[in-house]
Amino acid sequence: MQATGRAARAARRQGSHARGDRASPDRPALRQLDANTLHTRQLEGATAPCRCQAPTQAACNGCEEAEQQRHQQAEEQAQLYAMQQQQRWQELTETARPLQQPQQQAVGQPRALTTGPSERVCARRAHKGAFCFALVPGQASGQALEVELDCTALAFGGQGVCRQDSGFVIFCNAAFPGEKLIACITAIKRGHAVATKLRTLQAHDHAVSAPCPHFGPCGGCTLQNLEYAAQLTAKREWVVSALQRIGGFSQAESLVTSVIPCRDIFRYRNNMRFSFGPKGGSHFGGPDPDTAAEIPPPDLALGLHPRGSGTTVLPVSTCHLQHTDADKILQIMNSWLQTLASEPQAAAAPASSSSQGTLEPSPPDAQGAASHSKSAAAPQPSSSAAAQTSNERQPRSGFRAQRGRRGGQRGGRGKHGARGSLPQNSPQGPPQQFLQELVMRQGLPEGGKPTFMVDIITSYHAPDRLQSVLRTIQEQVPTVKTLVNTVAATPRSRNVKTYPISGPHFLRQTLCGLDFRVSPRSFFQTNTRQTEMLYSTVALMAGLKPAIDIKQLPTGVQQAVQQDCKAEGNPSGSERPVLWDIFCGVGTIGLSLASQCSKVIGIDGAGGGITDAGLNAHRNSIHNAAFFQHDLAAPNISTKLESLPQPDIVITDPARAGMTPAFLAYLRNCGAARIVYVSCDPSSQARDIRQLTAKDNGGAQYQLMPGIVPCDMFPHTAHIESVALLTKL
Ligand SMILES: C[S@@+](CC[C@H](N)C(=O)[O-])C[C@H]1O[C@@H](n2cnc3c(N)ncnc32)[C@H](O)[C@@H]1O
Incomplete structure (x- = not known):
């Protein structure tokens, strides 16, 4: 059993090889692959992205094999648990x-x-x-x-x-x-x-009364009834504990600073994703999600997942973490849903879905007058290549509102979900089979007046069905500047297209004095104002000048990043360092530091983000930055990066899973004097830091500097961002 488990883990870690390629994973044919060539695999009725390097589904056999081994291992573990349960049960029943x-x-x-x-x-x-x-x-x-x-x-x-x-x-x-x-x-x-x-x-x-009427059943906020100061204490403890338990740093308590608190602890999120799904309050006592298909289809609701359920939806009328205008949009959508429910099915489903959107453009304004007038008439899909969604790293909570695999009528691939094909002009079905998610993103263009992008995610393209509700939104919420419709066969589908309906096809954000464009599915930090605190901490740890006045940071943090980290001055010794912004998204960190560097290299797996990053360099007249699309989890990543100029400073900001062993090994050899590690998961950060600081692990050894700074980007939720500095020994 152990050998099987080890084999399965190894297969998962390294990714599988294409058929006939086991002995030579670095063959030239494979080197040309990038994130766009990733395919999907089928596991237990759901489609998931496959991490193997095979160019096509047909060429991939290793992942299937690894899955089988994983299943076998899980079965063996389950038997072991069954034996252990009896013993534990006795202990508990006392x-x-x-x-x-x-x-x-x-x-x-x-x-x-x-x-x-x-x-x-x-x-x-x-x-x-x-x-x-x-x-x-x-x-x-x-x-x-x-x-x-x-x-x-x-x-x-x-x-x-x-x-x-x-x-x-x-x-x-x-x-x-x-x-x-x-x-x-x-x-x-x-x-x-x-x-x-x-x-x-x-x-x-530290009990306080939670202001949100949905607190409790809602799976979004879990800490709203805990005093904010106590939330910060707990969040710091999570970082300390992960460094101790997983990182092996017994003195972690003295390494971690106080948490950078968030100034606005409500209405701070610039990105909310609500699900359409079967109405449910709490999963406990409700139908078993695994057998939900056998019970009558529940009512369709728009909201967030209740605690403990990834399949049902708790209808919500407000969310205290989003802007009040987003609340208004949510309420309009909810009223529309009620009218749909009261209409006979045929009335809700026009005979043909092939017509294009005919929504009247919203009144022209300085931001998007030109595109308002033409986009409704001829919607064009944006690139379908982007591998990441805008929420790629969002907390695994009600906010990341994805339906489960078998959520009653709409789970699984369904009749429109054939692998690789995106349904177009499908026959009209009931709203349950059409509506998937509502995404609202808030931009902050220069001048500080918020604007909104509304994206309705549907399982096929039928813009007529959205026309009335979108018109109401435009009429009643003038801050909505952009309307788009993303079509995805299933909620987890990678094969998606975004159709512009009205307004500019991107959001504008002002951050660290720069102007960024963010496409509908590109990543952008969810708490715009707090991001400036985060990035300034990153800048100080990199030995560079921050965008904000350092006095805005808590005193303990100021001392730690200035003194303990000895962050003054350029660590590389060169006048202007080469900076790598790894997992760069739309290029925000690298571009905000570009004026102090000789070169900025940004790398990310999402093609849409990389396109935005290039355009962002251009719109801010930054000429020393270049962005590349690479899957940094690819086993042969070192060969893809070898032609790039060596970094003096690496800033890495991966998704929750952290970095792969192969990429960590690459980092140890990349020659950077400093690595600044930004993370939204203290556990994976501690694990990766352990790899980078281990002796005799191949390549250079790094040391973790005191002054690891937690930064609260997500008040009332069980999530924390933290920034750590590692210097080359
Ligand atoms: C937490 S975001 C950080 C983005 C950016 N640093 C920022 O502050 O906005 C993580 C980024 O990692 C990228 N990513 C996730 N997995 C990746 C992979 N395997 N290879 C390359 N990029 C990946 C995502 O596209 C996303 O942009």
Whole structure:
């Protein structure tokens, strides 16, 4: 079993080889591949991007093999868990008693545990990378275990940590330090159990009332009822703890500064993604998502996923993290949805979907008068090559509102979801099969007056069906300057096209004194103002001048980045360093520092972002920056980058997964004097730092400098950004 597990892990780490290519993954044919050539694979009824390097689906066989090994390993693990469960169960039942009446609480009704062929269900869920709900052999149907817990800490991800006298840990949702509560055990895992809060016996130490009416059931904010100062304390602790546990830095407590707080803790998000889906409050006590297809189709709702469910949608009328104008748009969309529900199906579905959008352009303004007048008549798809969505690195929460694989009627590929083909002019179906997501992005052009881009994501192109609601939005919310319609066969589809409907086909953002354009599916940091704090910290760690007055940073952070990091002066010794902006998005970090560098090289896997980055250099008259599209997770990445000028400073800002071992090995050899590591996941950051600082790991060894700076980009959510400086020994 161990050998199988190792093989599967190795296959996953390295990516698989194309047929007949096992011995030579660096063959020239493969070197030409880039992110556009990535294909998808089919796993458990859902399409997922395949990370292997085969040029086509047909050429790929390794990933399939690795998946089979992963399945086998998961099954073996599930059997092991089943044995361990019995033992854990006894430990838990000492303090537990059967739940008499399942109770409906704000946090959700406990899921009834059922007797059944638990091994089969366990194995099935384990395949998907998730664990089973505790289906314990011998437990009577409808019974769950109620336990009294004391919460002592908040774990990364926002779960309350409740330690039993024996030391056994139960993670409980919606539990906060200092709180005494009653909870229901929902899963027992290898070293811990998972519980759902039923009711509070004694409030937690820093309780405040949450202003949002959807707080509780909504899966978006999880910390809104925790005082902001306590949120910051917990977030700093997550960074410290990851460095200790995963990075192996026992003195981490003294390495991490206080958190840079966010000035505006509400209405700070410039990007919100709401889902259309079957209406649901809480997953617990509701239908099993795996068997949802067997129950009658629920009502269609627009909102965020409730806590604990990735398949149903909690209807929301407001979100306190977005601008009030975005609330208005949300309400217009919700009213429209109600009218659709009350209309007979035929009325909602015009006979032909082939006509083009005929929406009246919004009144011309300084920003987009020209494109307003022509785009509605002849919508042209934007590039379908971009591999990333605008939300690529957003927190895994209600905000990243993606439907699950089998979410009732609209999950899976469905009839329009044939691999590789994007449905056009499909026969009209019910709204459930048409509407996928509503994305609202807020721009901040020079002058500081917000503008909005509204993107309705549908499973096929039928602009007539959106015309009435888009017209209402334009009439009632004048700050909406851009309307687009993205067509994606499935929510996770990579084969997508964005059709402009009205207004300029991009958003404008002012950041660090520069003017950026951001296309509908390009990444941009979600908290624009706080991004200036983040980038200024990055600049100081790189030994460069920040865009803001350093006095805006907390005193502890100022001291750390100026003194402890000895960030004054240029580390490379050369007058103007060569700076690499790795995972550069639309080029924001590199371009904001370009005036202090001899060259800026930006690299990202998303073609759309790279195109924007080039245009951004041009619109800001920056001539010493160049941007390249490369998949930095490719095993042969070093050969693709060898022709670029060597960096003095590397700024790396990967997505949540962090960097691959192959790319980390490349970084150790790239010769940079400094690596500034920006991350939105302390765990993957700590893991990668461990790789870069390890002795005898090949290439140069880096040392982690004191003054790791957490920066709160996402108040009220269980997410934290952190910036670390590594210098070459
Ligand atoms: C967190 S964003 C950072 C963007 C940018 N630094 C910023 O501050 O706006 C992460 C970026 O990594 C890119 N990315 C994710 N996986 C990648 C891969 N395998 N290869 C190259 N780029 C990747 C995404 O396209 C995205 O732009």
